[in-house]
Amino acid sequence: MPTELSIFLSSGFLLRALLAAVLVGFVTANLGVFVVLRKMAFFSDAIAHASLTGIALGLLFGIHPILGAVAFSVLVAVGIVFLQKRSTIAIDTVIGVFSSAAIALGVLLLSYLPGYRADLFGYLFGDILAVSRNDLIVLGGVAVGSALLVGWSFRAWLGIAFDGDLAKISGVRVQRMEYLFLLTLALVVALGIKLVGTVLIGSLIVIPAAAAKNVAPNVRSLFGFAVLFGVSSGVLGLLAAYALDVAAGPAIVVTATGIFGLSFLLKR
């Protein structure tokens, strides 16, 4: 095993994958805390599914697929919020419609792409071993940017998670902060696609934060635990995938689920 580990660490693409797992684990866990506290797990899944359509549109129109993913995810997020506020349809129904439609539309659009696309499976379930140096720079930039954004918006988002009306009366610009949250969520989803794909990124946002909530005695430690679980899931999942020769994305999510199981047993 030590020899295998040294081979792992000495190979450039595996090391880049490890760094990517740490970065994505850190960012998804931080934002995941707000997703879980605001009971938006299903919503973040819908945004993740919508990113598949965005990727397909990007590939069809020659735009960078990740840019397409961010743009379409934001569009779907705004669409869900708009319909929720302007209609009497229950929110879970609205999300369900958008989520299914986005996946279906994404697959339909992908079938219009000429020839065989080997990277499609990667968009669906992640292809962390294909992370390039440039990808890592973009990941690092988005990770730092979203971490700063979470730090800046922390009080407002926490206040809104506690009670939206109270936050508004206390001077928080709730609507503006809501849209900023959706934009950040779409960015983080796009960031995680390379790691676990559009199908599983929702889980990577929700599971570490949910596990942290099981054991954290207060909000201060909640973020610490979430980041610890998010980064551990990424690193341990990647090592497990390497050792067992299985796909990295699903291995990371299964590891995160294992951590959640343990946290449930230790639940306060």
Added chain:
Amino acid sequence: MNLLAVHNVSVRYHDRTVVDHVDFTVDRGDVVAIIGPNGSGKTTLLKAVLGVVTPSEGAVHWHGSPRIGYVPQRVDLERGFPMTVEELLLLKLTDRPFWRHDRATHGRVSAELARVGADKLIEKRVSELSGGELQRVLIAFALVDRPDVLCLDEPSSGIDVEGEETIYNLIHRLAEQDKLTVLLVSHDLDIVFKYATKVICINRKLMCAGVPSRVLTPEMIQRAYSGASTYKHEHGPRSSHAH
């Protein structure tokens, strides 16, 4: 000059009129109770006054820019929301990050909680508080930035009868100490007669407004609550009675 003037305010949700052309004024130092049967638009009217809901017609005018504290009827928290009482108050008390507050800030949080008799709850999670404890903490949260006006939506909901009396005594004491103007939504006429200097009775439309002992006649109450055959006064799981 009135502190608050509500002019002809209507609120509609999806073509349903919830508040229909309501007018009233509030003077500085008033303790105003907004009453009415269930579904009469009391909470919506309070939210329109607070600026949380935008009136579809009419306008709300505050004289000057009074600081407003608000205590909601309930907070819909995710189960196991790990925020402690101290962390909730820190949201308003300091701009420093949560993980960098010092002993002095801890002392300030403790003092704020002591004002409402909740200092022992400082380390407790908000999601683990009983109805009465949560109301006290929410009142402390509302008072942190020393508001001029305190608005409360059914402050006794989810509290037993003894607890209800204590909560209203607390509000009454704080209002006198801090010279607060109070707007509270209530369903309990006993409380209105005991504490309110003014009552606004609505059933979508304004039914009456004025000094409770003058305007709340048996005929008026009958008229305001027509359609609501019993005037249910709901408490927490331990008690329930009807007026």
